[in-house]
Amino acid sequence: MLGCIGRMQQTNWGSAAASRLACSATKSRIDPHETQPKLTAADNSDASVIGRVARRLGTPVAVTKGGKARLFAQGAPLVFNGALDRIVGRPPPRTGDCVVLADGAERVIGWGLYNSVSMYRVRMMQLEEEARRERGLVLDLAALLAARMAAAVALRRALGLPSADTTVYRLINSEGDRLSGLVVDVLGDCVVVASSAAWVELHRPLGRLVWRPSVEMLREEGLEMRKREPDVEEAALAAADGPGDAIDARTADGDAMEETSSTPPAREAPVGVLEAGIHYAVQPTRGQKTGFYADQRPHRAEIRRLAAGARVLDLCCYSGGFALSAAVGGASTVTGVDSSAAALALARANAERNGVADRCQFVKADVAEFMRAAAPQAWDIVVLDPPKLAPSRKALPRASVKYRQLNARALRLVAPGGLLMTCSCSGAVTQAGLLLGFVQEAAAIAGRRVTLLRRGGAAADHPLDPACPEGEYLSNLLFRVM
Numbered sequence: 001m002l003g004c005i006g007r008m009q010q011t012n013w014g015s016a017a018a019s020r021l022a023c024s025a026t027k028s029r030i031d032p033h034e035t036q037p038k039l040t041a042a043d044n045s046d047a048s049v050i051g052r053v054a055r056r057l058g059t060p061v062a063v064t065k066g067g068k069a070r071l072f073a074q075g076a077p078l079v080f081n082g083a084l085d086r087i088v089g090r091p092p093p094r095t096g097d098c099v100v101l102a103d104g105a106e107r108v109i110g111w112g113l114y115n116s117v118s119m120y121r122v123r124m125m126q127l128e129e130e131a132r133r134e135r136g137l138v139l140d141l142a143a144l145l146a147a148r149m150a151a152a153v154a155l156r157r158a159l160g161l162p163s164a165d166t167t168v169y170r171l172i173n174s175e176g177d178r179l180s181g182l183v184v185d186v187l188g189d190c191v192v193v194a195s196s197a198a199w200v201e202l203h204r205p206l207g208r209l210v211w212r213p214s215v216e217m218l219r220e221e222g223l224e225m226r227k228r229e230p231d232v233e234e235a236a237l238a239a240a241d242g243p244g245d246a247i248d249a250r251t252a253d254g255d256a257m258e259e260t261s262s263t264p265p266a267r268e269a270p271v272g273v274l275e276a277g278i279h280y281a282v283q284p285t286r287g288q289k290t291g292f293y294a295d296q297r298p299h300r301a302e303i304r305r306l307a308a309g310a311r312v313l314d315l316c317c318y319s320g321g322f323a324l325s326a327a328v329g330g331a332s333t334v335t336g337v338d339s340s341a342a343a344l345a346l347a348r349a350n351a352e353r354n355g356v357a358d359r360c361q362f363v364k365a366d367v368a369e370f371m372r373a374a375a376p377q378a379w380d381i382v383v384l385d386p387p388k389l390a391p392s393r394k395a396l397p398r399a400s401v402k403y404r405q406l407n408a409r410a411l412r413l414v415a416p417g418g419l420l421m422t423c424s425c426s427g428a429v430t431q432a433g434l435l436l437g438f439v440q441e442a443a444a445i446a447g448r449r450v451t452l453l454r455r456g457g458a459a460a461d462h463p464l465d466p467a468c469p470e471g472e473y474l475s476n477l478l479f480r481v482m
Contacts, residue, residue, distance in 0.1 A: 048108040049131040060089030061100045069103035075467035079122035096202040113199040123180035168273040176463035185290040188273045192290040295458035304329035310380035315367045320347030322383045327356035336362040371409035380418040390426035407442035414481040427473040435475040450479040
């Protein structure tokens with residue numbers, strides 16, 4: 001996952017970012033107007049809009065195996081290597097190049113961006129039926145980026161983002177905004193770009209930006225990335241966090257992004273943002289993920305509504321999102337627990353910033369150990385938001401044990417009639433609908449009875465393409481506990 005941080009005027013970000021990315025794309029080596037060798041099989045019909053442009057540009061064609069074409073014609077954006085039969089055209093495409101996707105008879109399905117080594121060989125950008133309405137975007141990455149970003153900006157405005165009391169939100173959500181592999185979060189006047197695709201690395205915008213790629217994910221995309229040595233300040237932060245494999249150390253699975261050796265270390269001061277009128281200081285250059293978990297916005301608002309007079313425990317609290325929401329909502333006491341000293345320093349500062357520090361305490365501990373030692377039934381509301389415990393389906397057996405154990409311990413801490421909000425950000429868990437079963441089993445272990453009050457997922461500014469269910473990752477369940 002790649003991140004770039006850039007300071008921009010928030011009101012102009014959509015057009016500015018589109019312009020910068022467009023500039024980068026047109027200067028890159030896949031300029032759609034560059035002369036390339038002609039093909040003999042780019043398209044079997046002059047009626048194809050993409051086919052006509054592809055013939056003129058000599059764009060290679062990726063031909064699908066029998067029976068696979070329908071899936072992609074219906075909008076599936078990720079073309080696996082096993083779905084391809086052959087590549088037509090010489091020279092063959094390189095990683096980052098535009099290719100046409102066609103069925104076995106070489107009838108055009110659409111076009112996308114190629115990767116010669118990734119399991120995702122083609123990330124679809126435009127279908128033939130869309131090209132008939134959007135002719136100016138055909139095989140033109142710069143124009144397509146600008147159009148998709150403009151559409152994303154319009155959607156967020158329709159959702160009321162940004163607003164006078166909320167300045168942190170997701171602007172681009174990968175396949176959900178028809179830009180597979182690209183995520184953009186807006187944090188006040190700061191923009192964070194996160195990528196899981198080689199094409200974003202190869203066509204990243206020019207300017208004063210800090211890029212923080214995840215070495216592991218980009219190696220899978222075929223890019224050799226070298227980790228840079230941490231600077232003195234970061235080494236001090238790491239030392240403060242201490243050793244060990246604490247359950248809430250979210251860096252373990254790549255949620256915290258690393259900088260490459262080609263990028264000088266950033267020394268950004270924390271960025272100030274607002275969510276529902278609550279002030280947060282976030283660290284986009286060194287924080288977890290992009291610096292803020294905007295996906296949990298509606299669930300933090302729910303805790304705020306429910307917290308009046310309650311004793312609230314926020315497990316894996318990071319910089320205090322749920323804890324602060326509870327305190328601002330009138331909780332009598334709030335306890336936040338996390339293993340990261342740096343995150344807790346932000347949480348304490350955020351509590352001071354919002355005038356609720358007198359009702360908040362933050363504890364540095366592994367959440368599993370904290371729950372083991374804590375007094376039973378001591379909190380009216382418990383929030384459990386652990387890191388990604390199952391980064392893949394292969395990890396599910398081990399992760400399922402952790403989910404049961406953590407939820408059983410959390411349930412023991414809830415007062416009778418109280419609430420447990422429990423989460424999973426593992427796509428493998430959410431897509432299979434496993435979290436509810438884990439909590440039922442945990443309740444049996446803990447000797448508690450639970451009633452499901454509500455199921456939820458990511459906030460509305462994290463749209464999901466129904467043709468790409470792999471994009472669904474967040475489960476958030478609210479239970480009454482007896």
